[in-house]
Amino acid sequence: MFNATAANATAGPAGPPPWYQFPVCAAAPWAFVFYFGVKVLNLAVGAPGNALVIWRIGSGRSDATTSDVFILNLAVLDGFFCLMTPVDMGNRLLLDDQRVWYLQRFSYGLKDLAPLFLVCICLDRYVAVVHPLLFTRIRGNAVRVAASAAVWVLVLVYGLAKSTLGVASVSEVFGAAVLSALCVMLFCNVAVVWALRRCVAGKEALHPVKRRALRTVLTALAIVVALYLPPVALMPFASYYGFVVFRCRVSVSVFAIMDLSCSVEPLLFIARKDRAGGGGGCCGRHLPGDHAPEL
Template identity: 45%
Template sequence: MHVAVYINNSLLLSHQPMNTSAADQNIFEMCKDLPEVLLFYLGLQFVNMFLGVPANLMVLWLIHKNKSDSSTSDIFIMHLAVLDTFFCLIPPLELINLVYLTTSSTWYVLRFFYGIKDSSPLFLSCICLDRYMAVLHPLTFNQLKERRYRAICAASVWVATLTYAVAKCVGTILNFHKAFTAMILAAFAFMVFCNISILWALSQSRLGHDEMHPVKKRAFKMVLIILAIIVFNYFPPVALFPFQAYFSQEVYMCYIHYIAFGFMDISSSIQPLLYLSKEKPKCPACCCKCCITKETDNIVTPEPSTVYTVNSKDFSQINIKMIV
């Protein structure tokens, strides 16, 4: 069997053959009986390169441009965009390594970038936690609203990310793949919990009012979209990797492995596009007056009894706007 060289399970999730020189074959030749999935994976990686790189760079530019009016989550979004930008640059090397090369030297570079991408759910978890606190615990959120707390948290995540990436790059730690499985399971469960909690809280109508407040309605829709994207990108590895032992080595390495990572890696393009979709297009100079008139006409005046304060049990309208 061609994939017999993938004996050590700790290297399966590292994309590296244990001894490629033994068979003198690259991965594409080893998986020649199941080439569709590998082509699907490479296609998603090049989508990341051509779509994800400009999208993430635009996100970084917008955050820098609007830093005076940025939300508290933008610092995590900025670091996530930096991480995804570097990851989106590897498809050419990955294509050459998977299809043409049989040497293992390039795997050290690729494994480092794979380790960087593996840790992206940590930044996503920080974003979900920030929004969870803003909606469900507005008092605590406003007490910890200073950017220095988030800067410390982002620095801690980078330390963990680089440590994990270097350890994965070395590729000699026994059963190291279990660290990724534990991390992705914990991060997925945490993100789903935070977003479902926010959705449940936003869906609660105020006493005496049947209609959801417009700000809450927009926030509810945005969080629902975020939850759907998280499930789409991260549910395949969560559902498949813990059951690795139930698949044959050939099916797992040439089929399951690349499907799960393909869905996870495409998040490098989907996440910045979601952020960009929230940006309101600016009116041209000739239409500025018309746009201002329309925006003024569309302003909804809240009812006198609708009050949002950080001292009430309801949510601060200012905090909820960060999700919209």
């Protein structure tokens, strides 16, 4: 995995490694241009975007939803990762300090398990749409705060393990986490679509609130499939690539794509909030626990 392999790719006592990390990558450095370009994008767009998300949720706007607890935690995680960009680039390009690499691997570990918060968002919308009575009983934020705390414990333990023990010690955990997240999100999407289908089959008006709930789970699933799944899908085929192709092109590109989520997620949230309109319930009733029309 590129995010940690470069920590070992030093150029010896003569100085730090080249900006393309491996001397053999000099002939094909364009993936590294893309990687560093994503880093700069995250600092320029992702950091203020996540700060805006934190501000909008923290300001207690009237269009808040129960899922905002998880979105807030995801924005904090992504914001921290974006703010690590100067440290990451400075150490890769100039310092190559092994002590700083511990902090970098820790931040990579946090980012690896960010999909767990997307899973929480999907489960929250699934319960709201499919099990409204249960959702009414757990409408308070206490359950969501406890779930977020549990996710943070897992994320921090994983990040510390990746920082101190290296990538090899957690690579299988990363793959299992992303694949598990994908399975849970697929289940939530199918269940929500089936619930909406019953609404339509009963000739009841499909209210925009539930349509937004469907868009929420579909968006979370799309983020995981498009941005987090490629590194996992790549792992079984790593041995089929030559060193130059894998380390200089493929792995750099897929991890840069994963890092893009730091900018994509807040932009999607802001766009969804700005696009949200008024409304009531679905199939003649409000979704329980959502005191505002927006999901």
